[in-house]
Amino acid sequence: MLPDADDLPEILLDLAVPHEDINELVALRRLLTRDFGAMRLLEECVEGLVRDMGEIGGAAPWPAERVAELFTGQADGRAGEETGALGRYFGVYAFLAALPSVRAHHYALGIPPEVSRRTLADLGRNMALHRRRHGRGGVETMWWLGLHFHGELFQLGRLQFQRARVGERTAELLAATGPAPDADAMCLSLHIPDFHGPLSPAACDRSLARALDFFGRHFPEERYTAGVCHSWLLDPQLKRYLGADSNIVRFQERFRIAAEADEPADSQPVQFVFGNPDLPVAELPRRTTLERAVGDHLRAGGHWYIGHGWFPLPTV
Helix, strand or coil: CCCCCCCHHHHHHHCCCCHHHHHHHHHHHHHHHCCHHHHHHHHHHHHHHHCCCCCCCCCCCCCHHHHHHHHCCCCCHHHHHHHHHHHHHHHHHHHHHHHHHHHHHHHHHCCCHHHHHHHHCHHHHHHHHHHHHHCCCCCCCHHHHHHHCCCCEEEECCEEEEEEECCHHHHHHHHHHCCCCCCCCEEEEEECCCCCCCCCHHHHHHHHHHHHHHHHHHCCCCCEEEEEEEEHHHCHHHHHCCCCCCHHHHHHCCCEEEECCCCCCCHHHHHHHHCCCCCCHHHCCCCCHHHHHHHHHHHCCCCCCCEEEEEECCCC
16 A cells, blocks of 8 residues: 555655655654554545545545544553654555555546646645644644545645535625625635745736636536635735735735634634744734734734635636
8 A cells, every 4th residue: 555665755755745754754654564453544544535536525534533542652662652653644654545546536637747746745735834833743634635635626826726615604604795606506715825935916816827727627517606715814804904015915805705703713823824823922923014913913802713705706
């Protein structure tokens, strides 16, 4: 199921896995393959990941509790440290084992190799976020990467686009903006990856143009009626702190936004702006306009919320 140890470094580099994680992943491979229970769980995880490949919502949920149970408290001393590391990296091995199926699926759809490579390289970005937050190697959000390795999400320039249906909850929220897509309508859900430069209007324009061409070419049977985004970046309160010419404000202006002020999401901007959602609010840095906006608003007793936005798409 797994690549040979000698082949592993180059495959990991193709997935943008940080260099400081590679030697440990190669060394832990041997420990993993000697553990029958771990390999059986790995096989189950891969089967769940690639089942109904490309079908929206078709992948099995990641068995986080089973993984944690398998790799927690099994041994003492150095062996215990290795077991803990293997638990943090277990998701990487699952994605590696699924990789041939993912690439075959992309190839069958005619997806260009560079799109496939940049999409799956979000694994490395996710691992960099994990290390920034926790100071050690691992995978931050398995469910999120499952979208990439199941053929539901693609990176096309500055933005990522997820094939999705609007859904009941989103349709209810968007209805506040006026006539909006219904729950059964297909949409492209927009995501903004980190470590990818400014969110400039020109970069977003190019990304959206690529998306219209890409999905029309490779998923011609699907009809997407709207671009949809759920993000703290769409919180209208940001306009109080950022200029009209800021990239975030100009990104907001692409959408018809429904603000939901019932459930604060303060940890979201703290996580994405400062790298760790658990940082004390009083100690948040004030180095940039955005840092000052996020931190000062919280220190003044305010809250941040997830904004829900959409815009109509031409038929693709």
